[in-house]
Amino acid sequence: MMDQVQQASITTPLSLQQRVTAALCALMLGSFLVFGVGMANSDTLHNAAHDGRHAFAFPCH
Amino acid sequence: MIGRIFLAALAAGLLAGVFVSGAQMLKVVPLIHMAEQYEGESPNPAPHSHNSASTDAHHHHGDAWAPGDGFERMAFTVLTNILASVGFGLLLAAGMALRGQLVGWRNGIIWGGCGYLAFSFLPALGLPPELPGMAAGDLAGRQTWWLMTAASSAGGIALILLAPKWAFRVLGAALLIMPHFVGAPHPHEFDSNVPAELAAQYVTASLVTAGLFWLLLGGLVAQFIDRGLSAE
Numbered sequence A: 001m002m003d004q005v006q007q008a009s010i011t012t013p014l015s016l017q018q019r020v021t022a023a024l025c026a027l028m029l030g031s032f033l034v035f036g037v038g039m040a041n042s043d044t045l046h047n048a049a050h051d052g053r054h055a056f057a058f059p060c061h
Numbered sequence B: 001m002i003g004r005i006f007l008a009a010l011a012a013g014l015l016a017g018v019f020v021s022g023a024q025m026l027k028v029v030p031l032i033h034m035a036e037q038y039e040g041e042s043p044n045p046a047p048h049s050h051n052s053a054s055t056d057a058h059h060h061h062g063d064a065w066a067p068g069d070g071f072e073r074m075a076f077t078v079l080t081n082i083l084a085s086v087g088f089g090l091l092l093a094a095g096m097a098l099r100g101q102l103v104g105w106r107n108g109i110i111w112g113g114c115g116y117l118a119f120s121f122l123p124a125l126g127l128p129p130e131l132p133g134m135a136a137g138d139l140a141g142r143q144t145w146w147l148m149t150a151a152s153s154a155g156g157i158a159l160i161l162l163a164p165k166w167a168f169r170v171l172g173a174a175l176l177i178m179p180h181f182v183g184a185p186h187p188h189e190f191d192s193n194v195p196a197e198l199a200a201q202y203v204t205a206s207l208v209t210a211g212l213f214w215l216l217l218g219g220l221v222a223q224f225i226d227r228g229l230s231a232e
Helices: A001-006 A016-039 A043-055 B002-026 B028-039 B071-099 B105-127 B139-162 B166-182 B196-230
Strands: none
Touching: A016 A043, A016 B002, A016 B071, A043 B002, A043 B028, A043 B071, A043 B196, B002 B071, B002 B105, B002 B196, B028 B196, B071 B105, B071 B139, B071 B196, B105 B139, B105 B166, B105 B196, B139 B166
């Protein structure tokens, strides 16, 4: 099924370099946000994000 | 191009973050607040095996600022959810950009399901969603295991579904299984006052809510990226 879906999809008009650059930037900013919200070892950040950390099942406490 | 992808992840993360905040208010957040009533009552003065600065069992750590109960606390939870959601949306967008094809919202839902497996479901196999006051192993060890499991699972799923050769798929399967052979850090003793009934309800409520969130996020990120790139 996946193969059919993949064949049916359209290739975007972007070069490999553009795609890799975009992906790396998104990966870095995304990781930064997820880490800051879910893991950062600051008491203030922890207290502010407390319920969200528990709700997303990040290790907390 | 980068701007379009970031904008798509931002918009999708905002919407999915607002959605998950509403969904959490139904069961997940009330259960967290109920568990906190038991959190301070531990008969054992040092119920956690922490080695960091966060040694007290209470959710308010030390003298640091904490939002006041009620609206303020809820507002910070919504903000937290939106930021986490934008972050997860960016990770999905990174995968889709590398893939280099317009994904479509239907396939986006599948991407979201894979994100759920990697960042919620599979880590929960070693570290079940945890209520305040539950017995748990060392925090730094659990965080390291969580990060390793999420990264390894995401890589594993990507290899299994997208790699062209069977050798890579086998490697992907190994990446999926590896963290569970390593094993998550667990407490040596279980001295929690939180009733098992609450903990059990919390695990299902949290996993179901996260699942709905990821499916929505995946569909939205794909839809917004496709729309942004078609407009270019």
